[in-house]
Amino acid sequence: MRTSSYFRPHRLCCLLLGALLPCFAAAVEISAPDAHAVAPPQGVVAGTLTVDGQKTPLRYAYARRPAVDGSDIYVILSNQALDDAHLAQFIDGHAGGTKKLAAVLFAIDPATPKKWQSGFISDGEIAGTAGFTQIGGSEPAIANGRVTGRISLHNQGAAHERSFLVNFDAPLDAPSAAAKCGAAALGTFSRLSGVWNIERWSAEEGAADGSSHAASYSGSLRIDERLAADQLHATLHIVVGRGIADIDEAATLTCSNGKAHLQGAVMPETPWAPDSIDLDMHADRLSGDGADASGHEQHIALKKIR
Numbered sequence: 001m002r003t004s005s006y007f008r009p010h011r012l013c014c015l016l017l018g019a020l021l022p023c024f025a026a027a028v029e030i031s032a033p034d035a036h037a038v039a040p041p042q043g044v045v046a047g048t049l050t051v052d053g054q055k056t057p058l059r060y061a062y063a064r065r066p067a068v069d070g071s072d073i074y075v076i077l078s079n080q081a082l083d084d085a086h087l088a089q090f091i092d093g094h095a096g097g098t099k100k101l102a103a104v105l106f107a108i109d110p111a112t113p114k115k116w117q118s119g120f121i122s123d124g125e126i127a128g129t130a131g132f133t134q135i136g137g138s139e140p141a142i143a144n145g146r147v148t149g150r151i152s153l154h155n156q157g158a159a160h161e162r163s164f165l166v167n168f169d170a171p172l173d174a175p176s177a178a179a180k181c182g183a184a185a186l187g188t189f190s191r192l193s194g195v196w197n198i199e200r201w202s203a204e205e206g207a208a209d210g211s212s213h214a215a216s217y218s219g220s221l222r223i224d225e226r227l228a229a230d231q232l233h234a235t236l237h238i239v240v241g242r243g244i245a246d247i248d249e250a251a252t253l254t255c256s257n258g259k260a261h262l263q264g265a266v267m268p269e270t271p272w273a274p275d276s277i278d279l280d281m282h283a284d285r286l287s288g289d290g291a292d293a294s295g296h297e298q299h300i301a302l303k304k305i306r
Contacts (some may be wrong), residue, residue, distance in 0.1 A: 040084050042227050043146070043170025045077045046265040049102050050163045051120070056102040059233070059250070062087055063147040063170035066110070075140070075147050076121070077168055078103035081227065096234050104164050106140065108147065114139040118160050120154060129231050131157035137268060145172050150268045167268045181230060181255035188281045189255040192232060196221040196286060196302040199209040204296035206273075212296060219246070221286075221302055223253065230255040236264060236275070247272050253279075260286065 050056070054140050056079050064074045064087060074091050076082065079102045082090075086098065090105060103121035106276035116139070120127045133155045140149035154163040164261030181189060187271040199217045205215035218239045225233040249264040251271065258280050265275040277298055287301040 042251045044265040045168040047166030061168045061170040072107040075106040185258045200301040
């Protein structure tokens with residue numbers, strides 16, 4: 001199994017400062033996302049947000065560059081798909097009128113990513129992390145036009161107890177014009193939704209002593225939501241075998257350079273390094289090569305079964 005030690009011992013801190021944003025930001029009514037608007041580029045997230053014991057899975061990841069050089073980069077992880085209008089309002093500190101919204105907002109110093117703050121977004125407020133806060137995981141990283149992080153946080157405020165446990169990978173920019181798929185590739189990409197059986201997955205697998213050996217896996221890929229004309233959401237169900245529990249890896253597929261690029265994320269405590277694979281697209285076949293986050297090479301072939 002491609003193990004990765006994500007979490008170091010928790011750092012403990014008592015924060016009595018007013019965190020990222022006012023604890024009760026002004027509510028601003030925002031209309032629902034326009035179904036015909038161009039969707040902002042999305043990343044992938046695996047994780048949950050828990051408020052007063054109620055746990056909500058987070059499914060969508062967005063990153064935004066600062067409007068002014070030197071100011072913070074923002075990452076929003078949400079249980080709902082968001083358009084640019086919502087993202088801009090939340091970054092400006094205004095909670096929107098989006099029903100049943102649960103999201104986490106990060107503000108990250110691009111010069112020193114270890115300097116970051118977080119906030120909690122709900123239907124009518126954006127709350128900071130004033131109170132007693134525990135933080136664990138790795139610091140956010142900004143590289144190759146992407147923001148990544150594997151972070152846990154638990155906050156006991158005056159009125160609410162909030163926590164999140166997330167692993168995210170979000171692009172800062174939309175794909176370049178040169179990388180965008182042409183009409184033929186987009187047509188094939190548009191028909192990928194459904195369930196795909198993993199016919200073959202050969203990989204390098206890391207061991208605790210730092211060595212690697214050949215391994216193989218089985219499972220399925222369920223492509224379950226269209227995020228944009230050139231982007232899909234999926235879940236990769238991985239059967240490792242050998243008495244090891246199956247693993248579910250959240251993923252986005254993005255049509256780029258005529259291929260479907262799969263970018264994965266797993267829950268932070270999962271002993272699995274997320275995958276990044278470029279897939280050749282055919283009517284009922286996907287196949288390609290890539291690597292996991294630890295650099296171990298992967299080759300996968302899938303067949304559509306429904």
